[in-house]
Amino acid sequence: MFFPISQAHVNPIYLVVVGFVIGLLGGFFGVGGSFIAGPALRLAGIDWNFAVGTDLAHIVGKSVVAAKRHRALGNVDLRLGFIMALGTIAGAEAGAQLIQMLKRAGNVNFVVSVVSIVIYLSISTFMLWESWKTLARAKSRNAGSKSGPLRAKSDESAFQHVTTAIQRWRIPPMISLPASGVTISLWIILLVAFVGGLCSGFLGGGAGYIRMPSMVYILGIPTHLAVGTDLFEIIISASYGTFSHAIKGNVDILIALVMHTGAAIGAQLGAISTQYFAGPKIRLAFVPLPLIGAAIVIYTMFTGHKL
Amino acid sequence: MSPRSKTEVRRTLRAFALELVLYAGLVVVYFFAVLHFLGGWLVQLETQHIRVYAVVAILLIIGQAVVLESVTTGLLRLLRGGRSE
Numbered sequence: 001m002f003f004p005i006s007q008a009h010v011n012p013i014y015l016v017v018v019g020f021v022i023g024l025l026g027g028f029f030g031v032g033g034s035f036i037a038g039p040a041l042r043l044a045g046i047d048w049n050f051a052v053g054t055d056l057a058h059i060v061g062k063s064v065v066a067a068k069r070h071r072a073l074g075n076v077d078l079r080l081g082f083i084m085a086l087g088t089i090a091g092a093e094a095g096a097q098l099i100q101m102l103k104r105a106g107n108v109n110f111v112v113s114v115v116s117i118v119i120y121l122s123i124s125t126f127m128l129w130e131s132w133k134t135l136a137r138a139k140s141r142n143a144g145s146k147s148g149p150l151r152a153k154s155d156e157s158a159f160q161h162v163t164t165a166i167q168r169w170r171i172p173p174m175i176s177l178p179a180s181g182v183t184i185s186l187w188i189i190l191l192v193a194f195v196g197g198l199c200s201g202f203l204g205g206g207a208g209y210i211r212m213p214s215m216v217y218i219l220g221i222p223t224h225l226a227v228g229t230d231l232f233e234i235i236i237s238a239s240y241g242t243f244s245h246a247i248k249g250n251v252d253i254l255i256a257l258v259m260h261t262g263a264a265i266g267a268q269l270g271a272i273s274t275q276y277f278a279g280p281k282i283r284l285a286f287v288p289l290p291l292i293g294a295a296i297v298i299y300t301m302f303t304g305h306k307l
Numbered sequence: 308m309s310p311r312s313k314t315e316v317r318r319t320l321r322a323f324a325l326e327l328v329l330y331a332g333l334v335v336v337y338f339f340a341v342l343h344f345l346g347g348w349l350v351q352l353e354t355q356h357i358r359v360y361a362v363v364a365i366l367l368i369i370g371q372a373v374v375l376e377s378v379t380t381g382l383l384r385l386l387r388g389g390r391s392e
Contacts, residue, residue: 001338004350012338057368064372065379239365246361253349253364254342257371261334264375265327 006050006252014044015255019058019262026263027066027270029286030227032059032206032234035293037259046255053250054259056241059206059234061260066267067231073275075228077179077221080189084229085236087193088200088211092237095201113301116203119210120294124287127213130159131284138280157280163220180221180229192218197237206234209290216283223279228271329382 001012018040022033034055041051070076102108134157157163171185196211208230215226245251274282345367352360 004346005353016334057364060365061368061372064369065376068373068376069380239369242365242368243361246364247357249353249357251361251364253360253367254346256364256368257342258338260368260371261337261375264372265330265379268376268379 001258003252003254005254006046006054008044008046008050008252008255010044010046010255012258015259016262019062019259019264020266021262022058022259023062023066023263023266023268024270025266025289026059026062026208026231027069027267028227028273029208029270029282029289030066030212030230030234031208031289032063032238033208034059034205035209035289035296038205039296041255046252049248049250050252050255053242053245053248054252054255055205056238056245057251057253057256058259058263059238060242061256062263062267063231063234063238065264066271067228067235069268069271070224070228070231070274073224073228073271075224075271075274076232077177077225077229078232079175080177080180080215080219080221081229081232081236083175083186083189084193084196084211084233087190088197088233088237089240091194091197091199092201092241093197094194095198095203098198098202112203113297116297117294119199119203120290120297123209123213123290124294127283128287130157130217131280131287134280135284157216159217160220163217166218167220177221180219180225182220184219189219193233200237200241206238208234209286209293212286213283216279223282224274227274227282330379333378 002009018037022037022040025031025033025036032055034052037055037058038048038051041055042048046054067076099108099112102111166188167182167184169185169188171187173186174183175186175189176183192214193211196207196214199210200207211233212226212230215221215230216223221229242251246253277285349360349363352363
């Protein structure tokens with residue numbers, strides 16, 4: 001099928017399948033999936049600028065479907081989502097400025113590659129340790145009782161003592177989030193969102209791989225709500241990114257619409273599946289995702305090829 | 308796995324397979340009916356009014372998301388006898 005905006009010939013079935021896989025991951029983990037979608041579009045022969053912009057447009061659609069489904073399941077904290085969107089947009093702009101500075105210094109590729117590898121590996125290692133420890137603790141606690149293992153949708157964390165300490169910082173204004181059962185300083189929420197946005201602007205993509213864990217470990221949001229709220233927040237920030245890329249001529253909306261037909265069904269399945277897993281199990285399953293991102297960057301660094 | 312769970316999984320998989328077939332049919336119709344007619348207009352918009360194109364692109368993807376979500380939810384409900392999941 002010929003797509004006249006990007007001047008590319010791409011098999012629509014390939015686009016639908018890629019969309020489905022990314023939708024499934026997004027619905028289950030609350031991530032945009034750009035670390036897979038970008039290389040997958042590039043692999044189909046689409047120029048990098050179109051791959052990045054079109055991927056963002058498709059992320060908007062996929063996140064609408066998954067967030068709508070999560071909202072029906074009671075997994076979206078709208079107040080938190082709106083506040084985080086503000087911090088994310090500001091952080092994304094700062095990240096883009098940082099990229100421009102590094103471009104002028106002439107070492108953008110090396111710095112971004114090293115930083116992204118360090119971030120991806122740190123997230124995976126930390127989440128592996130934490131979710132493993134939480135599951136082991138739950139198992140040993142329940143060994144002597146009749147309550148059984150962690151049930152679907154239940155949540156606890158081995159990092160809870162740090163989260164509780166952060167929540168004790170009373171820097172006004174304090175924001176009450178009844179949907180998440182948390183009261184926390186507005187500045188901490190904005191800081192978490194800003195760092196997520198900074199990673200998004202600096203490393204590319206939606207940076208759900210850093211925002212979803214941050215919401216759980218720093219803000220103390222239950223995992224299911226963090227997944228749903230992150231998706232809701234991605235709708236706002238990715239729409240902003242799509243507009244910004246579209247006016248620069250980097251969005252082929254026809255490709256995004258085709259990809260989204262697969263993503264719509266994948267996102268629904270992913271969102272529904274979260275109901276059958278406890279929070280620590282979702283976090284443990286999340287561990288390979290940043291590793292895939294790290295592997296792609298390492299491959300690009302050592303071979304010079306862009307996937 | 309208990310026989311009851313097996314029956315439940317089998318029923319879910321059958322409903323999902325049927326849903327995929329129906330959904331694939333709808334998507335093929337969508338490709339030919341909508342993208343064919345919209346293609347030329349969007350290319351023109353992208354070359355002549357890039358800001359309008361940017362807004363239309365966002366509205367189109369959100370609109371499609373809302374419609375497809377309703378379609379898949381409706382199909383799931385229909386195939387599972389009134390339950391959404």
